[in-house]
Amino acid sequence: MTDGTPTSTTDAESHAEHPVDRDQLSHATRLILDAVGEDPERDGLVDTWERRVPAAYEELTEGYREAEKPTMRTFEAEGDDLVVKTGIPFYSLCEHHLLPFHGTAHVAYRPDGEVVGLSKLVRYVKWASRRLTIQEQLTRDVAEGLHEEVGADAVLVELSATHMCEAMRGVEAHTTTTSRASVGAFDDAERQRFRDAVAAEGRR
């Protein structure tokens, strides 16, 4: 359980609203190509630094921009039974190597008079993932973000991910890392229900 606050500070609130500077991204990409011994002017690479990489980075860092945050419409609903959603795919970038880590998110929340559209849980995880971060921080960002957005009593989040910085380079091991974060309290029966739902997802 990730109860402490991770040292990484990648939550959206810690960043001023900052539009992407496409020219700078283009310049930086050209420098990287040059630095690794490529010819940025060869046919196959001109569009890469001029257009493709800047556009890709703009998309992959949408999580810094509140304007891109999904609208979390809620509906009044009676009852406080746990809502559990498993198997949400996500893709993020590690802040250490700028390489992807990706996997599956599972979220649960106890409603407090309101529920949120189910697709919004998926959209929120995808949006929050689009930052440079570490897995533990992303897990906490999703838990705290959903708590605030949904107005839920309590939120529980589990992420399972594979890190390309471990798989493609460095230790060169394709492993799975699991992290959890929660806001509010859950009783034993609720935790068991969450574990059962996650386990059932793993068997699908």
Ligand SMILES: Nc1nc2c(ncn2[C@@H]2O[C@H](COP(=O)(O)OP(=O)(O)OP(=O)(O)O)[C@@H](O)[C@H]2O)c(=O)[nH]1
């Ligand atoms: N806790 C945590 N560590 C991560 C995450 N993503 C990458 N790392 C680790 O960050 C560490 C960075 O270690 P450093 O020694 O600073 O960098 P490095 O020399 O590139 O390390 P190696 O990857 O071991 O080659 C590595 O152990 C990575 O596996 C993450 O999401 N959470």
Ligand SMILES: [Zn+2]
């Ligand atoms: Zn990394």
